[in-house]
Amino acid sequence: AQSVTQPDIHITVSEGASLELRCNYSYGATPYLFWYVQSPGQGLQLLLKYFSGDTLVQGIKGFEAEFKRSQSSFNLRKPSVHWSDAAEYFCAVDDTGTASKLTFGTGTRLQVTL
Amino acid sequence: EAGVTQSPTHLIKTRGQQVTLRCSPISGHTSVYWYQQALGLGLQFLLWYDEGEERNRGNFPPRFSGRQFPNYSSELNVNALELEDSALYLCASRIGGHYSNQPQHFGDGTRLSIL
Numbered sequence: 001a002q003s004v005t006q007p008d009i010h011i012t013v014s015e016g017a018s019l020e021l022r023c024n025y026s027y028g029a030t031p032y033l034f035w036y037v038q039s040p041g042q043g044l045q046l047l048l049k050y051f052s053g054d055t056l057v058q059g060i061k062g063f064e065a066e067f068k069r070s071q072s073s074f075n076l077r078k079p080s081v082h083w084s085d086a087a088e089y090f091c092a093v094d095d096t097g098t099a100s101k102l103t104f105g106t107g108t109r110l111q112v113t114l
Numbered sequence: 115e116a117g118v119t120q121s122p123t124h125l126i127k128t129r130g131q132q133v134t135l136r137c138s139p140i141s142g143h144t145s146v147y148w149y150q151q152a153l154g155l156g157l158q159f160l161l162w163y164d165e166g167e168e169r170n171r172g173n174f175p176p177r178f179s180g181r182q183f184p185n186y187s188s189e190l191n192v193n194a195l196e197l198e199d200s201a202l203y204l205c206a207s208r209i210g211g212h213y214s215n216q217p218q219h220f221g222d223g224t225r226l227s228i229l
Binding site: 032034036041042043044045046049051052090100101102103104105106107 | 118120147149156157159162169170172204206215217218219220221222223225
């Protein structure tokens with residue numbers, strides 16, 4: 001069964017610093033990969049997606065992610081974090097071939113200090 | 115363009131009661147997904163509906179059920195509520211069909227509290 005691992009439960013960064021959130025997946029084929037963000041009391045907002053092609057994908061709010069097949073990773077990055085980026089971030093894998101569901105990681109809570 | 119809308123936003127029930135949650139997908143989306151986000155358990159897939167049919171089901175008991183209407187809106191029903199059903203229930207929609215490389219878009223959820 002496919003799985004997603006986000007090894008960092010909680011990360012704190014200073015405003016203006018760079019950010020990298022880690023995501024590793026376990027899946028037999030090339031997966032469809034996503035990053036979502038959830039602010040307190042709200043639903044999930046799609047940041048970016050990877051289906052195929054260029055392994056560096058750009059998303060909204062200045063985020064990007066790089067798919068590395070050799071490392072089974074899809075890490076999320078942002079060069080300069082803003083206080084409004086404080087939220088919970090979820091990496092997810094789509095069950096490719098059936099498009100039947102998303103499997104989520106446990107999430108990384110990002111705290112931004114001023 | 116309106117996003118995925120869910121109602122109600124909050125709900126308080128007692129053990130043993132029944133509840134119905136509602137979801138309206140983005141216009142043009144035919145697939146609707148339901149997820150449960152319970153404290154300590156993360157986001158878990160519940161149900162997938164496409165073109166009015168249940169296509170896939172997560173590892174939940176039969177008291178969790180739902181349906182999709184001809185206008186592609188959906189209901190999630192939970193019978194015989196238990197304390198552990200307290201969670202945020204998220205609905206997502208997607209341009210439908212199998213093998214569709216389109217992302218799921220989520221609503222803001224319904225917060226269900228069981229007393």
